[in-house]
Amino acid sequence: MNQPAVATVAAEPILAVQNIEVVYNDVILVLRGVSLEVAEGEIVALLGANGAGKTTLLRAVTGLLEVHRGNITKGTVSFLGRRSNLDDTSRLVRNGLSQVMEGRRIFAELSVEENLRSGAYTVRSRQAVNEAHDRVVDLFPVLAERARSTAGYLSGGEQQMLAIGRALMASPKLLLLDEPSLGLAPLLVQQVRYIIRDINAQGTSVLLVEQNAAMALSIADRAYVMENGRIVRDGTGAELLADADIREFYLGVGETGHRSFRDVKTYRRRKRWSA
Amino acid sequence: MIQLLQGLFDGVAMGAQYSVIVLGFVVIYRATGIINFAQGGFVLIGAYVTYNVSQTWGWNFYLALLVSILVTAGVSMVVQRILLQWVLRETVGVALLLVLWAVFYFNGWGHVSAVATAAVVGLIGYGVTRRIEQHLGTGQTKELPVFGSIMVTIGLLFVIKQIVPSIWGFSELNMGDPWGLNVTKVGGLVLSHAKLWTIGLMAAALVAFFAVNRYTKIGVAMRATHFDHEAAVAQGISLRVVFAVAFGIAGGVAALAGTTAGAGIAQLTPNLDLVVFFAFPAMILGGFDSPGGAVLGGVIIGIVQNLTKVYQPEWDLQWLGVGFDRVAVYIVMLLVLMVRPYGLFGTKEVHRV
Numbered sequence: 001m002n003q004p005a006v007a008t009v010a011a012e013p014i015l016a017v018q019n020i021e022v023v024y025n026d027v028i029l030v031l032r033g034v035s036l037e038v039a040e041g042e043i044v045a046l047l048g049a050n051g052a053g054k055t056t057l058l059r060a061v062t063g064l065l066e067v068h069r070g071n072i073t074k075g076t077v078s079f080l081g082r083r084s085n086l087d088d089t090s091r092l093v094r095n096g097l098s099q100v101m102e103g104r105r106i107f108a109e110l111s112v113e114e115n116l117r118s119g120a121y122t123v124r125s126r127q128a129v130n131e132a133h134d135r136v137v138d139l140f141p142v143l144a145e146r147a148r149s150t151a152g153y154l155s156g157g158e159q160q161m162l163a164i165g166r167a168l169m170a171s172p173k174l175l176l177l178d179e180p181s182l183g184l185a186p187l188l189v190q191q192v193r194y195i196i197r198d199i200n201a202q203g204t205s206v207l208l209v210e211q212n213a214a215m216a217l218s219i220a221d222r223a224y225v226m227e228n229g230r231i232v233r234d235g236t237g238a239e240l241l242a243d244a245d246i247r248e249f250y251l252g253v254g255e256t257g258h259r260s261f262r263d264v265k266t267y268r269r270r271k272r273w274s275a
Numbered sequence: 276m277i278q279l280l281q282g283l284f285d286g287v288a289m290g291a292q293y294s295v296i297v298l299g300f301v302v303i304y305r306a307t308g309i310i311n312f313a314q315g316g317f318v319l320i321g322a323y324v325t326y327n328v329s330q331t332w333g334w335n336f337y338l339a340l341l342v343s344i345l346v347t348a349g350v351s352m353v354v355q356r357i358l359l360q361w362v363l364r365e366t367v368g369v370a371l372l373l374v375l376w377a378v379f380y381f382n383g384w385g386h387v388s389a390v391a392t393a394a395v396v397g398l399i400g401y402g403v404t405r406r407i408e409q410h411l412g413t414g415q416t417k418e419l420p421v422f423g424s425i426m427v428t429i430g431l432l433f434v435i436k437q438i439v440p441s442i443w444g445f446s447e448l449n450m451g452d453p454w455g456l457n458v459t460k461v462g463g464l465v466l467s468h469a470k471l472w473t474i475g476l477m478a479a480a481l482v483a484f485f486a487v488n489r490y491t492k493i494g495v496a497m498r499a500t501h502f503d504h505e506a507a508v509a510q511g512i513s514l515r516v517v518f519a520v521a522f523g524i525a526g527g528v529a530a531l532a533g534t535t536a537g538a539g540i541a542q543l544t545p546n547l548d549l550v551v552f553f554a555f556p557a558m559i560l561g562g563f564d565s566p567g568g569a570v571l572g573g574v575i576i577g578i579v580q581n582l583t584k585v586y587q588p589e590w591d592l593q594w595l596g597v598g599f600d601r602v603a604v605y606i607v608m609l610l611v612l613m614v615r616p617y618g619l620f621g622t623k624e625v626h627r628v
Binding site for chain 1: 492495496502508509510512513
């Protein structure tokens with residue numbers, strides 16, 4: 001059937017995941033041979049339903065699997081051309097890999113300023129921290145206004161800005177975003193979209209994990225679709241936006257206006273598209 | 276009235292020591308989620324190192340105190356690294372157990388051969404366990420197993436309580452008396468210099484801790500780790516550093532408390548670590564994970580203990596028995612827990628690492 005097109009990656013990939021298999025608790029197989037690449041300067045989107053393994057893939061990349069008793073049992077992850085399977089997160093962040101975790105995960109008891117400074121933990125020079133701080137505040141003026149207030153008292157949108165700002169404090173080369181639009185109003189989702197573009201325009205590559213496929217595909221250079229721990233589709237953002245199956249399963253737009261019951265019955269079967 | 280004020284003053288002086296010890300517990304609990312029962316052992320080490328440096332080597336008392344703080348902090352960090360990070364990995368643990376067994380078993384061969392044999396046996400044990408682990412596919416995790424770690428700290432307390440007397444003996448030692456029996460009288464109040472110094476030193480330590488916790492990078496990292504351990508790791512905060520700093524702080528403050536508790540009229544004995552039994556109710560009173568609560572809890576316990584001592588004879592409560600002050604602190608703790616089950620400042624849900 002639909003053979004996944006081999007994506008052409010122009011530049012040297014900044015992040016390359018090759019054929020990894022991830023197992024939780026030594027028994028639960030979550031990723032079954034996933035490969036993915038992010039080239040320098042790209043925005044890459046990763047789509048998929050709940051439980052497809054998107055967050056697990058991010059954990060495998062950032063070294064957070066350990067916290068969840070997960071293990072990479074096969075395959076390799078390399079960041080900046082160097083194999084990074086066994087690196088701890090601290091080292092990866094220092095080398096330029098930052099992430100915005102799902103559900104924001106800001107330090108609610110700390111002030112906004114302290115949250116930002118915690119993001120710059122790996123940065124040694126004070127000058128670099130100040131520069132990063134200026135850039136973040138430029139991007140999110142609201143964080144400067146509320147610098148001294150407790151982070152937990154910010155609104156949801158402001159907390160998301162804080163989470164992104166915190167990740168940018170380490171001046172990353174690659175930024176991983178796990179569902180930045182989660183729980184935000186449509187207007188704020190738009191804002192997040194512009195922000196991701198801005199960040200990318202300033203030279204940071206972005207790997208964007210999203211359920212809001214319309215938003216993600218509209219800004220992504222390339223995208224991958226995950227299902228059941230496998231990558232089932234990949235292509236450029238425009239290609240996938242135009243794809244009939246993607247439109248139906250992820251954008252909620254059917255080709256025909258009205259679906260018959262028989263179509264609904266075959267939905268499950270069709271969804272196992274490239275298997 | 277004078278009696279009450281005097282009781283309060285003495286209570287605060289005593290409570291300040293408890294506060295500092297509790298701070299050690301709280302800092303470690305916040306960083307790692309374990310309760311370090313070896314804190315009493317660190318108190319003991321701190322006091323004896325001060326004794327050794329100031330009396331045996333004849334250094335200035337304050338210099339000795341500084342040395343003791345640094346040494347105890349160092350011991351605490353090393354112990355943390357070795358016991359809680361290595362031994363809890365099965366491979367190293369098995370190897371060490373084998374070494375211990377072999378040292379005793381082959382003791383008859385003379386020291387050198389016994390140790391050498393033990394080392395060989397340990398290496399074989401390490402290799403075999405490593406093989407089994409690889410075969411089973413159980414990888415190493417950096418996570419601290421909470422229960423195992425707490426058991427290790429209990430064991431460590433016993434080890435320290437054996438090692439300290441084997442170096443310095445069981446007899447009462449005089450740590451020197453930097454403040455003598457000098458007192459300042461304000462009205463009818465007798466303020467002994469030793470107690471004023473105790474309060475001053477403890478206050479300085481607490482201020483230093485709160486400044487570090489609030490304004491420095493590592494302080495922010497420690498608070499972030501306490502709030503959300505995984506998110507802190509995601510920011511690149513190294514748990515190893517946070518754990519080490521927490522144990523270092525705990526060791527340092529323990530040395531400070533141990534030195535003031537063992538100096539002066541109080542003689543230095545290997546039972547000094549019993550002071551921790553008053554730090555426990557203080558910690559529970561203040562609410563496990565709050566440094567501010569630690570300070571308040573310590574002071575409250577100190578005051579309760581002293582006022583009980585003062586008023587017990589006066590109110591004809593002798594029938595409650597000698598040493599009722601030690602019971603009184605637990606009664607106060609129970610009463611507070613009835614009203615506030617999480618202590619005065621504790622977080623409602625208890626997070627575990």
